Amino acid sequence: MDHFEGINFSEMWCGIESAPGYLKPVVKVATGGTTGSSLAICGYYNVASGIYKNILVIGWEKLNEGGATTGIITAFDPVWERPSLAGALGPLALMAGMYSAKYGITPEQAAKVTVKNRSNAANNPFAHLQMPNITIDYVMSSQMISYPLRLHDVCPQSEGACAIIYANEEETKKITDNPAWVKSVATSHYYTFGTDDKMYDLPTATMASKKVYKKAGIKDPIRDLDVAEIYEPTSWSELAWTEALGFAEPGQGGKLLDEGITQMSGELPVNPSGGVLSTNPIGATALVRVAEAAIQVMGRGEKRQIPDVETALAMGFGGSLWTELLILGKEKLR
Amino acid sequence: MSEEIEKKIYRGRIKVPYKHTAGAYVERFITEIGKNNKIMGVKCPKCGKVYVPPKMICFTCFEKMEEWVEVGKQGTVKGFTVVTHSTPVMPLEPPYAYGIITLDGADTDFVHLINESDPKKLKIGMRVEAVFKEKPRKRILDIEYFKAI
Numbered sequence A: 001m002d003h004f005e006g007i008n009f010s011e012m013w014c015g016i017e018s019a020p021g022y023l024k025p026v027v028k029v030a031t032g033g034t035t036g037s038s039l040a041i042c043g044y045y046n047v048a049s050g051i052y053k054n055i056l057v058i059g060w061e062k063l064n065e066g067g068a069t070t071g072i073i074t075a076f077d078p079v080w081e082r083p084s085l086a087g088a089l090g091p092l093a094l095m096a097g098m099y100s101a102k103y104g105i106t107p108e109q110a111a112k113v114t115v116k117n118r119s120n121a122a123n124n125p126f127a128h129l130q131m132p133n134i135t136i137d138y139v140m141s142s143q144m145i146s147y148p149l150r151l152h153d154v155c156p157q158s159e160g161a162c163a164i165i166y167a168n169e170e171e172t173k174k175i176t177d178n179p180a181w182v183k184s185v186a187t188s189h190y191y192t193f194g195t196d197d198k199m200y201d202l203p204t205a206t207m208a209s210k211k212v213y214k215k216a217g218i219k220d221p222i223r224d225l226d227v228a229e230i231y232e233p234t235s236w237s238e239l240a241w242t243e244a245l246g247f248a249e250p251g252q253g254g255k256l257l258d259e260g261i262t263q264m265s266g267e268l269p270v271n272p273s274g275g276v277l278s279t280n281p282i283g284a285t286a287l288v289r290v291a292e293a294a295i296q297v298m299g300r301g302e303k304r305q306i307p308d309v310e311t312a313l314a315m316g317f318g319g320s321l322w323t324e325l326l327i328l329g330k331e332k333l334r
Numbered sequence B: 001m002s003e004e005i006e007k008k009i010y011r012g013r014i015k016v017p018y019k020h021t022a023g024a025y026v027e028r029f030i031t032e033i034g035k036n037n038k039i040m041g042v043k044c045p046k047c048g049k050v051y052v053p054p055k056m057i058c059f060t061c062f063e064k065m066e067e068w069v070e071v072g073k074q075g076t077v078k079g080f081t082v083v084t085h086s087t088p089v090m091p092l093e094p095p096y097a098y099g100i101i102t103l104d105g106a107d108t109d110f111v112h113l114i115n116e117s118d119p120k121k122l123k124i125g126m127r128v129e130a131v132f133k134e135k136p137r138k139r140i141l142d143i144e145y146f147k148a149i
């Protein structure tokens, strides 16, 4: 994103490799953290509407060169939010604290999310942080960043890119006999000053999930979804947001994890890729969720593959507490 | 980083001046704090919710809010975090805390500094009181910080 790296035309990083795009229509989409899911939804709309037969969607980020937090801070209200609620860490720390106080979620339960996701990342050659032997103690004794968030409760800053091809039914036949179909998409925005509302949950995830489940005919996400790739910037947010997505009752996100439901072998594995806690090139991060969901549906996940995936959920989360969701499936929606 | 790579890197820092039209509601809110040490909110004529900080439109009813009401200088901490890492733009030398505070009589929350940095002494639900700056500068930091009571 130009705003994060502080440079115009960052797509020129694609260099000579981007030459096939020369003289073709290009649209640039940047919506902060949700950039990848906005890209994925725009890609779907462009092809599903019949405007284009097939398109290439690319998300990327080169965080080594910028200050993403600096970029984010400039977008917040200078009086009420910029000094204290801007950037990513401050609000996420407040949310974690309020969530744990409300429901008695413990730092051990949060650390367990990091251990789950980074252990999964060890099965994913594209994951940034490779920490196969990570332990709960290691997470809980890492440096305090912003109470109650410790270093390993938080996602890294990564460099990376992700690309997805969208094609209509005719074109798809020429490319593969094993595609992942987009079944439904939803975007929810809900924002005023950060503190006008309760902050321990993510209302947009609840709103968007209701919409996306209804369109795809999903009644019980635990039963009807086979895998979920969610956008968890912190360990605590995975616990809170699995609740917001309807995987568990409010306050039961910790129990959901303790019972093993979101583990690789559980009923609804969450983030077999290692999630955002392992890899976070912001403009690509939410697109990676969609790509990983597609990989699972296509059965191409190798060591991180969940058996027999029919339906997968991908989530994007961004700056002003947005949520974007996509449901992908082996079968087309009729 | 190797010397060879380091040679190819240009390091810089950008300072970005800006102007922000805060609007009539923020103007009044900050003026009352500095001049009269009063914290003011606005009340929605439909749902009765008192907004602190004040804003023009109720975000659930979409009603224009014009009734100003004074709220308490004391309130309850709803959430907090502790800043430990220092950067040049911080209002105080870390460690310091900031919290989400519901002032008595308000229905929305307010973010401000708390002059306590030990997480063991901070608690969700604790009571705090505003400490005003002696020489106001028409800034939100005319409330210098909140102290535990």
Ligand SMILES: [Zn+2]
Pocket: B044, B045, B046, B047, B048, B049, B058, B059, B060, B061, B062, B063
């Ligand atoms: Zn109202």
